[in-house]
Amino acid sequence: MSDENGLLELRNQLDTIDNKLLDLINERMQIVHKVGALKAKSGGAIYRPEREKAIIERLEKINQEKKGLLNKSAIEALFLEIFAISRNLELPENIGYLGPEGSFTHQAAEARFGAMSSYIPISSIKGVFKEVDTKKVKFGVVPIENSSNGIVNDTINGFSKYNLKIIAEVVLDIHHTLASTCDKITDIKKIYSKDIAFDQCRRFLTNFGLDEAELIPIESTTKAAKIAASEPNSAAICPHVGAKLYNLPILFENIEDKDNNKTRFFIISDFENAPSGNDKTSILVKFPNEQGALVRFLNDFNDAKINLTKIKSHIVEGNSIFFIDFDGHKDDENVKKVLEKHKNSVKILGSYVKEVNDI
Numbered sequence: 582m583s584d585e586n587g588l589l590e591l592r593n594q595l596d597t598i599d600n601k602l603l604d605l606i607n608e609r610m611q612i613v614h615k616v617g618a619l620k621a622k623s624g625g626a627i628y629r630p631e632r633e634k635a636i637i638e639r640l641e642k643i644n645q646e647k648k649g650l651l652n653k654s655a656i657e658a659l660f661l662e663i664f665a666i667s668r669n670l671e672l673p674e675n676i677g678y679l680g681p682e683g684s685f686t687h688q689a690a691e692a693r694f695g696a697m698s699s700y701i702p703i704s705s706i707k708g709v710f711k712e713v714d715t716k717k718v719k720f721g722v723v724p725i726e727n728s729s730n731g732i733v734n735d736t737i738n739g740f741s742k743y744n745l746k747i748i749a750e751v752v753l754d755i756h757h758t759l760a761s762t763c764d765k766i767t768d769i770k771k772i773y774s775k776d777i778a779f780d781q782c783r784r785f786l787t788n789f790g791l792d793e794a795e796l797i798p799i800e801s802t803t804k805a806a807k808i809a810a811s812e813p814n815s816a817a818i819c820p821h822v823g824a825k826l827y828n829l830p831i832l833f834e835n836i837e838d839k840d841n842n843k844t845r846f847f848i849i850s851d852f853e854n855a856p857s858g859n860d861k862t863s864i865l866v867k868f869p870n871e872q873g874a875l876v877r878f879l880n881d882f883n884d885a886k887i888n889l890t891k892i893k894s895h896i897v898e899g900n901s902i903f904f905i906d907f908d909g910h911k912d913d914e915n916v917k918k919v920l921e922k923h924k925n926s927v928k929i930l931g932s933y934v935k936e937v938n939d940i
C-alpha cells in the first residue's frame with residue numbers, strides 16, 4: 582500500500598472511532614440530563630468536585646493498569662472538559678473570576694471549569710464575593726495566597742464578610758514574562774505590572790538593568806500588557822496568555838526570581854461539599870482575648886489527631902484572626918467535635934478535595 586493509501590486507511594479508522602466516541606458521549610449526556618432532573622427536584626448541587634475527582638482517579642488507575650498511551654494530565658484535561666459540558670447541560674452556570682481576561686485567576690478558573698464554561702471577569706475580589714452572594718454567578722474564583730507574597734488580605738476579608746463556602750482549591754505555577762514592542766531592552770523606560778509581580782521579579786529587573794526604568798504598578802498584569810501594547814518605550818510584566826491576548830512580543834520568559842512561584846486559588850459558592858475521603862478544611866478563628874486561648878485550641882486539634890497544615894495570622898478591622906487549614910472534612914467525627922467545642926470563635930470556610938500541588 583502506498584503511503585497515501587495508508588494514511589487514508591488510518592484516517593478511515595479514526596473516523597469510525599470518532600463516530601463511536603460521539604455516540605458514547607451523547608449517551609453519557611442523556612444520563613447527565615437525568616442527573617440534572619433529579620438534582621432540580623431535590624435541590625442538589627450541580628458541581629460535585631469530589632465526584633469528579635473520584636472519576637478522574639478511577640480512570641487514571643485503569644489507564645495505568647492497561648498501560649494506556651494517555652498521561653495523567655491528558656486524562657484530566659479531557660474529562661474536565663466533558664464534566665464542564667455535562668454541568669452546562671444540567672444547568673448553565675456562570676463563573677465569576679478576578680479579571681481581567683487572561684489573568685492568572687482566569688487561568689485557574691479554566692483549569693477547573695474547562696474552556697466551554699461561561700466566564701465573567703470581575704474587577705475586584707470584593708466584587709467576586711458580592712456577585713456570588715447575590716447569585717449573579719454560581720461560582721467565584723479568587724486568589725488566596727502566593728508562595729512569595731503570602732495571604733491575600735482581600736480574600737480573607739471577603740470570607741469574614743460573606744457566608745460563602747470554599748468548594749475547591751486550585752494551585753497554579755506562576756510564570757511571568759517581560760513583553761514589549763521595543764526591540765532593545767535599553768529602549769524600555771517604563772514597566773507596567775501588578776505590585777506583587779514586581780516583587781516576584783526583582784532580581785531579573787536588577788540583573789538586566791531594568792531597575793532604572795520607571796516601575797508603574799497597576800491593578801492587573803493583563804492590563805499592563807494592554808497598556809504596553811499601545812505605549813512606545815514601555816513593557817509589561819505579565820502572564821504569557823496576557824501578552825498573547827494583546828499581541829505583545831515576549832522578550833523574556835519565566836522571569837520570576839523563585840523557580841517554584843505558586844499561587845493558590847479558591848473556588849467559592851453557596852453550598853457545601855460531601856466528604857471525598859481526601860479532604861482539607863479551612864477555617865477563620867478569632868480568639869477571645871485570654872491568655873493561652875491559641876494554645877488550648879491547638880492542643881484540642883492535637884488531641885483529636887487532626888493534622889494542621891497551615892496557620893497564618895491576619896488583621897481584620899484591628900482584630901487579629903487566624904486562617905487555618907487542616908486535613909479532614911468538617912463532618913468527620915473527630916473534626917466535628919473540636920469545631921463544635923470552639924464554635925464561638927470559628928468560622929468554617931469549607932471542606933474540599935485536597936490538591937496534590939501544594940504551596
Ligand SMILES: C=C(O[C@@H]1C=C(C(=O)O)C=C[C@H]1O)C(=O)O
Nearest residue numbers: 613616627628629632633664667
Ligand atoms: C453528573 C453529575 O454532575 C456533575 C457532572 C459530573 C459528570 O459529568 O460526571 C460529575 C459531578 C458533577 O460535577 C453528578 O453529580 O453525577
